[in-house]
Amino acid sequence: MLIGAIADDITGATDLCLTLAREGLRTVQIMGLPGPLGLPDADAIVIALKSRSVPAAEAVEMSVAAANLLRAGGAEQLLFKYCSTFDSTNAGNIGPVTEALLALTGSDLTIACPSFPAAGRTTYRGHLFVGDALLSDSPLKDHPLNPMHDANLVRVLARQTALPVGLVTIDTITNGEAAVRQAFAVQHAAGKRILIVDTLQDADLRTIGAACSDMMLVTGGSGIALGLAANFVRAGRVASHPERARMAAPTGRAVVLAGSCSVATRGQIAAAQAADLPTQALDLDALLSGQQSAASLADWAIIQPQDSVSVIYSSADPAGLQTIHARLGQHASGALVEATLAEVARLLQAAGFSRYLIAGGETAGAVVAALGVTTLEIGPEIAPGVPWTRSISGPDLVLALKSGNFGSDDFFLKAWTLLETEAADV
Known part of the structure; x- marks a missing residue:
């Protein structure tokens, strides 16, 4: 090493x-x-x-x-x-x-x-x-x-x-x-x-x-x-390894789980909505009242068209975020978002989802833990600082783990073009 x-x-x-x-x-x-x-x-x-x-x-x-x-x-x-x-x-x-x-x-x-x-x-x-x-x-x-x-x-x-x-x-x-x-x-x-x-x-x-x-x-x-x-x-200590342009991905459905409230992520959500991707907001008040749950959010994604990319997000603007923090507390609200999106990811994995784009560092940590992912290999670059990765231990999944501030507005749209479905064994 x-x-x-x-x-x-x-x-x-x-x-x-x-x-x-x-x-x-x-x-x-x-x-x-x-x-x-x-x-x-x-x-x-x-x-x-x-x-x-x-x-x-x-x-x-x-x-x-x-x-x-x-x-x-x-x-x-x-x-x-x-x-x-x-x-x-x-x-x-x-x-x-x-x-x-x-x-x-x-x-x-x-x-x-x-x-x-x-x-x-x-x-x-x-x-x-x-x-x-x-x-x-x-x-x-x-x-x-x-x-x-x-x-x-x-x-x-x-x-x-x-x-x-x-x-x-x-x-x-x-x-x-x-x-x-x-x-x-x-x-x-x-x-x-x-x-x-x-x-x-x-x-x-x-x-x-x-x-x-x-x-x-x-x-x-x-x-x-x-x-x-x-x-x-x-110093000649490293063998040559060609850069990867695309990554093979297991067969399965795709989802975006966005917990970041950054300007970049909010722009990416808006671009996804403008492109008619199915989007669903995670509502903290609805979660606390029982009107919404991780199960209902997962069920919503499951009933979307099989070839679509569903986007579930909790991203609020600064004013909205301050209101939430004042009412629920900063750490409590953040923990609730992370736990909910992590449970959504686990439920979707059981339903055949294998391609995950996660926005936000804290959210990513909670999601990969819920999915049982422990080790990743690195694939092609989607945007500066964000590659596709594939699990090499635990469940076979591909994941893009995006810092909230990274990526252009079309990030949620273009990321999937770098994946190719893995050929099935004959």
């Missing part, structure tokens, strides 16, 4: 797997801490945790356990992967987990590089941008679990950790690997232990990754994997 990664949510793990696979590494995604059978043989293994929004102490415990397993499996470099929008509150979890992993590896310097230019996430002078807007001016300011009100990542991270936080600006990055390594040394000598790094384009990620070739622990979004994987490719 060349790279062992710990991802703080399911969709982020899949995003990272796609980047590693596209760069030529044989990559496997494992849901949660693996059982007694241990780790599969692969160039890169990504352990997907559900630790982004849990208490910091719990996130640290899970992340350290995952890191120990990866190191025992021979990982040469560890990557702690979090969201490209740095989703975390002042109480954690990026800072505390980074501290713990530095201590575990005996390292005294790492970077924090959330940037993902292909998805519009860039960092300039330490400030994170989403497209042309500062993070604090973007829709992420209304995130239901981790609202981001400060775009200055040095300040954000400094509120989460006692370790000194430094910055390497784009002026240095564009001067190449040697300049970046020198900047790392200068910052380290000045007592800094975690360095925010500016990134405006993929070439910057490759430069940064090259400068991190000797770093035992790297932290960031999936973009930094471009440079980390390239180090092993240049």
Whole structure:
């Protein structure tokens, strides 16, 4: 194993797997801490945790356990992967987990590089941008679990950790690997232990990754994997693996389960409705009153035309979301949505559904657990950060696990064109 990664949510793990696979590494995604059978043989293994929004102490415990397993499996470099929008509150979890992993590896310097230019996430002078807007001016300011009100990542991270936080600006990055390594040394000598790094384009990620070739622990979004994987490719440590254009899928019906309230997901739902896909809203008040249930939602999807893609969604706009949270509580309402969509997925699986598109990291975590999926192989890219995947343990399913903020408006429409029905045995 060349790279062992710990991802703080399911969709982020899949995003990272796609980047590693596209760069030529044989990559496997494992849901949660693996059982007694241990780790599969692969160039890169990504352990997907559900630790982004849990208490910091719990996130640290899970992340350290995952890191120990990866190191025992021979990982040469560890990557702690979090969201490209740095989703975390002042109480954690990026800072505390980074501290713990530095201590575990005996390292005294790492970077924090959330940037993902292909998805519009860039960092300039330490400030994170989403497209042309500062993070604090973007829709992420209304995130239901981790609202981001400060775009200055040095300040954000400094509120989460006692370790000194430094910055390497784009002026240095564009001067190449040697300049970046020198900047790392200068910052380290000045007592800094975690360095925010500016990134405006993929070439910057490759430069940064090259400068991190000797770093035992790297932290960031999936973009930094471009440079980390390239180090092993240049060294001749990786065999060639052609990129996949399509993925074989088991025979079965298709469904979209959307728990994200992001602007991107709401646009995708609207596009699905405009294209006359059958859509059904999950209504929290109706659930609580007994007028709606996971069983009734599943029954609705089952009676739709066999060749259609049904869309079941709970995605509210910011105003509606605030009303729901005020009435039901933020965590209680979120937990109800996740549990309901997970049960819908399980019921549909029993009814012959085998193709799932899940929108939202928390929703994805609940759904894959309900479906009994534990290990995934990575297929073709649907959109930046989102591939099709297929289960290689447990039930035979294909899944697209989409971060709420990813994908264009037609994502729910075009994703299925990359699947081909697997030929039946004769």
